[in-house]
Amino acid sequence: MIEKKEPSIWEGFKAFLMRGNVIDLAVAVVIGAAFTNIVSSVVKGVINPLVGAIGTKNLDSYNSCLKAPCTGSGDTAKGIRIMWGSVLGATLTFVITAAVVYFLMVLPMSKYLARQEARRRAKEGTQEVLEVTELELLKEIRDALVAQRGSGHNEP
Numbered sequence: 001m002i003e004k005k006e007p008s009i010w011e012g013f014k015a016f017l018m019r020g021n022v023i024d025l026a027v028a029v030v031i032g033a034a035f036t037n038i039v040s041s042v043v044k045g046v047i048n049p050l051v052g053a054i055g056t057k058n059l060d061s062y063n064s065c066l067k068a069p070c071t072g073s074g075d076t077a078k079g080i081r082i083m084w085g086s087v088l089g090a091t092l093t094f095v096i097t098a099a100v101v102y103f104l105m106v107l108p109m110s111k112y113l114a115r116q117e118a119r120r121r122a123k124e125g126t127q128e129v130l131e132v133t134e135l136e137l138l139k140e141i142r143d144a145l146v147a148q149r150g151s152g153h154n155e156p
Helices: 008-017 020-052 084-154
Strands: 064-071 078-082
Touching: 008 020, 020 084
Parallel strands: none
Antiparallel strands: 064 078
């Protein structure tokens, strides 16, 4: 009886790394990290100044005092502040990121894949029509040969 050798840990790790979805995930993380810088720049350079037209350019400065007196900043701050401006800035960053990913990546890719699928279906439909036509043509040839053979046997 032949014993089956189990793969080594190194071989298993190598197989894990070489699977397609691991590579795709790594690429997505790297692209996502680079993309975060772009979105952060848009928020800081475009969104914050638009909000700054109403109030301040720095959303982090928007806050509410929960327990007075709210004075100072950093280590010298007194009182309890709710920093809702930071939450607003993070929310805007998330919404902008999601919108850019959807409109610049997901939507075009889904349209592209839909077109590819439509082309594939059209091609398969054409092949089926050709196959049916070829089958019908072969049947007609067979019937014609049978008819010729039948008429040839009747003649002396």
